[in-house]
Amino acid sequence: MYLSSVQRFKEIIKILAFYGFGHIVDSKFNEDKAPENLRKAFEELGPTFIKIGQILSTRPDILSEPYIKELSKLQDSVPEDNYNDINKIFFEEFNISIEDAFLDFDKKPLASASISQVYSAKLHNNEEVIVKIQRPEIKEKMNMDLAILKKIFTLGKIKTFDTLIDPKDAIDELINATNLELDFTNEKENIKKFKYFNKNLKCIYIPNTIDKYCSSKIITMEKIHGFKITDTKSLDELKYDKKDVAHKLAISILKQIFEDGFFHGDPHPGNIFIREGKICYIDFGIMGTLTSDLKNYLNEAMFAVAFKDVDKLISVLLSIGIKKGYINKNNLFEDINYLFDIYLSTPLKNIKMSSMLQEVFQCANNNNISLPKELTMLIRSLIIIEGILEKIDPNIQILDIAIPYVKNNNKINLFKNIDLDELILNSYKTAEDLSKIPTKTIQLLNSILNGRSKIQLNVNNLDRSINELNRMINRIVFALIISSMIIGSSFILNSNIGPKFYDISIIGILGYLIAAFMGFWLLISIMKSGKL
Template identity: 30%
Template sequence: MFLTQTVPRQREIIEVLLRNGWDYMRRVLTGGKADEPQLPTPAVLKNILVDLGPVYIKLGQLMSTRPDLLSAGYIEELSTLQDEVPAVPWADVEVLIRKQLKRPLEETFSTINAIPVAAGSIAQTHKATLVDGREVALKVQRPGIDLTVPQDIALIQGIADLVARTEFGQNYEIKAIAEEFTKALEDELDFTREASFTDQLRRNLSQSRWFDPTQLVVAEIFWDLTTPKLLVMEWLNGGPLLQADLENDNNGKDPAEKRKEITTLLFRAFFQQLYIDGFFHADPHPGNLFYLKDGRVALLDCGMVGRLDPRTQGILVEMLLAIVDLDAQRCAQLTLQLAESTQPVILVKLENDYDRMLRKYYNLSVSQINFSQIIYELLQVARNNKIRLPSNMGLYAKTLANLEGVARGFNPELNFLDEIQPLLTDVFRQQLLGENPVRSLLRTALDVKSLSLQSPRLLEFLLERITSETLQWNISLRGLDSLRRTADDAANRLSFSILVGSLIMGAAIISSNAQTSQLLFLSNVLFATASFLGLWLIISILRSGRLR
């Protein structure tokens, strides 16, 4: 078990927890009573993760993508986590690069800048030039990180095992969530996954009927040089979108007009990813959206992506419309359609919670509504009602929040509804008719034909079963099993009580008419048996807690 082992890393974690004053873990580690685990405050949790080091910072960044599990305060605090780690010395990085290349370093690159342009917990990035003159970015895995991550993953799973023994851990399936996070950490160590995600995203965005694909850039991957520990991609010359100096740009357009164009481009590109492709860049924070020198916009760092199946896409489109209409009842119905949880849900309570949440937006115009904030609050209501939603809902909500946040920072005149309304019409049309309306119509006609041919036969079969009295209905009502067990327990105790009473009465009759010592002994045996059984019955009732 986690707490019984004494490896240095575990002692270090315990020291960090105690140093940051997390009261719950302090009680656990000192043997105090702590039946229900409590998360530390957002600020304390952030400090704990920072003190634990790069891997736990990455874990915190992953946790910030799960507003379906954590409240808005935690999401906001964890979203500020940055990979503020010192760069690895160039000598160590050069050794790793040489091991990953098939040819000598000098025959592959003409120059490599030894000073990294960025350093993170998993990797650092250097600018280089190929021997053919093309500029590239080298994302190099930190040497030794592949040995450190498995150790920290084992510790994370150990903590999850500890918390999973509590009611809190069982309600939120802590072990499954820990497994999901650790799998994401392991995936971060394989740069070929990020390379394949980047390629797929570039292919998906290379054509669109909503925006000009030539204005959106996703870096090209150099597969002949890319390995699980080295990612080589096209160098994009630009800077963060929010730092773009459009006033001094030489594109010849009015800065306000250019901001409107870029905002529309981003919304349309991400709507295509979310509701058409079902494969989306899940981390569009300000550092991953670049404004290039030639006036185009680039998406960087495709290591974190999300996926949505067609059914979920349809539900989420309806959810956006329900939010616009402030329709609490429809929001509740759509939430239950998305839910993975099998626990009973009181629909009226869920609807009332949504109604209270949406009521504060009744007097606001659509341009004043922060849609990503409403989605966060919808997830909060679902969590309070113990509804477990798929993990991709967290990525979806975080993606919309980041996108809307960057768009409002870049273009304060943003009207969310104006940007999405024309897209929603197209999305609904595609969901109804598909990419090929004629093919969809023919498929529907074949389904109607099949139904018309089978209906008479099925109706005849149903009538025959009814008239022959062989029709059986299998009805399953939730909660009847517990009611049946309660009724069985009550019947058993009643029968037991009657038996005890009969033994006492029989013993009393025999005792009053006892003429011999054998009958007197029999009477005493019956009294003793009845007393023992009666005492056992009383103890079982008290232990069940159902005396009242």
């Protein structure tokens, strides 16, 4: 039975504190080991935190690289749920028992993950399927843990680990990501969308969904018989051309990024199979989406890399990024140019596309340009794909294929997005403006020769500067008057002239008093201005 929220609250604080994330930091914990300690804490906190950690490992926009790397090691090691509990969920979703819905259903799960279990089954038409069923009350448990975690951060009960954004905002992002992953209808829609984009690629296969047994908690799809794409032994035994397989996989991922704007967010070897000569993708819970503008800018960026156009690449970075502060374009140019010199002086086959993009994005970040979070998932996917390609064919590099692919793709789509009416209208306006240039030039020259030309100079905050200067001059004059009065009064007292009081010149004393009053007034005026 799951703990009450109060008990769970205490347990989470206790375990996080034990691993060095308490309100009072234990000196026995080395700061360098914080990422490892966070992973251990998540493992001890159980399935919900393991899933939270796995989601965080896909979000470099939330956590820094050391934490991402460490949380990527989190593995599901969760005991199986009771079959009767699973059957109960199935009945609640479809008003039919598992026994009646399927001709055969293996009660032993193929896989047991933190939020779901995967079973092998057979429909009444003998079609083999896999059924992914959410664990009982997992959504409620995860929401409770996330709510507790948010409360802990709000109360400042634990030491904040290295988040790149405000911890409470990070928890909100995490809640959104978790809710998306816990709704299996999103995965079903991802499958259909991915299938649509790849319908004309004969070398790619995506399993069909069995819609009548799909809901927010359950997804049923065609079972894929095959072997992992990195199983080089099977590739050799079945006489596959490994170079061809690697090339097709590279083309597939490039199409997803530069044409579809919809790419697999977790393309590890366990999610890509080979079946009957085709590359089969499975598990569409995590997908990356690029807006039309972002996709076009990525194409332009690759075009800029292909032609070593530093200015174009900087223009793209400024277009897609968010300004965090002052941007020194000269520094940005030098940084990007330096990268070009390093990378493009080497053969393309020796360059990792993910590494190059990472360094370009790091240059942007170092120059106060924050890039969209979708690009961090893109880099993560590219890193995984490059690892797969290296295992299949060590001589292939995705960048070596990407540049000619993008060049060709841009040639094909050069006029695709042009509005003909807008083009004609702009051409007419340009021609009209050009025809006026000779006349306008002659008018300008005549005005200059006749002395009729005026130049308007607009200096920002000029009035304010003049007022400041006036105040400064007034204070100097005032100070000179005070000085004169002090000197004059001193002469009068020394000469002892004029009416006297106790044999002291009244005029001299009065001069001192007036000078003191004026000096005090000047001092107050300067202090009030804040420019003492």
